[in-house]
Amino acid sequence: MYQGSFSSPVQHSLKIVTSFTILRDFVQKITSGASNVKILSIVPAESDPHVYQPTPLDGKTLTEADIIFINGLDFEKGIERMLKSTDTKATISVATKYVKARDDLKDPHTWHNVKNAMLYVKEITKTLSEADPNNAQLYKKNSDLLLKELQELETWIHHKLSKIPPTQRIVVTTHDAFWYFGQAYNIKFMSPIGISTEAEASAQDVAALINFIREHKIKAVFVENLANPRLIEQIARETNNPLQGTLYADSLSIPDGPAPDYISMMEHNVQTICKALQQ
Numbered sequence: 001m002y003q004g005s006f007s008s009p010v011q012h013s014l015k016i017v018t019s020f021t022i023l024r025d026f027v028q029k030i031t032s033g034a035s036n037v038k039i040l041s042i043v044p045a046e047s048d049p050h051v052y053q054p055t056p057l058d059g060k061t062l063t064e065a066d067i068i069f070i071n072g073l074d075f076e077k078g079i080e081r082m083l084k085s086t087d088t089k090a091t092i093s094v095a096t097k098y099v100k101a102r103d104d105l106k107d108p109h110t111w112h113n114v115k116n117a118m119l120y121v122k123e124i125t126k127t128l129s130e131a132d133p134n135n136a137q138l139y140k141k142n143s144d145l146l147l148k149e150l151q152e153l154e155t156w157i158h159h160k161l162s163k164i165p166p167t168q169r170i171v172v173t174t175h176d177a178f179w180y181f182g183q184a185y186n187i188k189f190m191s192p193i194g195i196s197t198e199a200e201a202s203a204q205d206v207a208a209l210i211n212f213i214r215e216h217k218i219k220a221v222f223v224e225n226l227a228n229p230r231l232i233e234q235i236a237r238e239t240n241n242p243l244q245g246t247l248y249a250d251s252l253s254i255p256d257g258p259a260p261d262y263i264s265m266m267e268h269n270v271q272t273i274c275k276a277l278q279q
Ligand SMILES: [Zn+2]
Pocket: 050, 109, 175, 176, 177, 195, 196, 197, 249, 250
């Protein structure tokens, strides 16, 4: 589902493009009430930004934009490639600009730590206010409200997870998307596939993971909303584990789904993880 184009009868003075749904959500919340703003997002909900190939229409959208928000850390490789080949004059804002990334790995999934999401919001607000100073006050007000909600979310996550004993804090999921979540909230995540869904698991890694699950009697095995579920289904079967639900890793859900915005995504993931770990 493509979300329209900039060539509509209504003229918008600030044309914004976001690479994927989580950035779209933040930009929408921060610009709420600004009538001159039009936001288009390239990778739709329930699509995988790691492997997304932009279309010629996406190229036109990028060329016409005033601001383009991307995650960075090699997350949206296809979009970054296209940006290099278009002559867009847009301001390109990298949401992870102030985020401390994982060691020397380019692990882009930094938003799974709410404190990092707050840094995204600050960078987005700064970029918007510089591009559209007339609305800077509105953006600041919306941004402060969002930061307050994110702070409440952070407190809630710590409280919710505090009930889980340290020995039970191991979760198995499809690809290595939750390292930042694990660091922030003290959960160990394991997965057969690496940082990008493009990677393939080796038979040896899968066998080692299956042994580990058996040995430690791990019950929390999850599919993700985007990545191919076949391998994780096989691992669940071989370890006699029913799958414990779906975690939202790299994209929000459609509006009627369980994770239509960032806060509901985090709440859904935490509740799903807690339920599995408290069995
Ligand atoms: Zn990912």
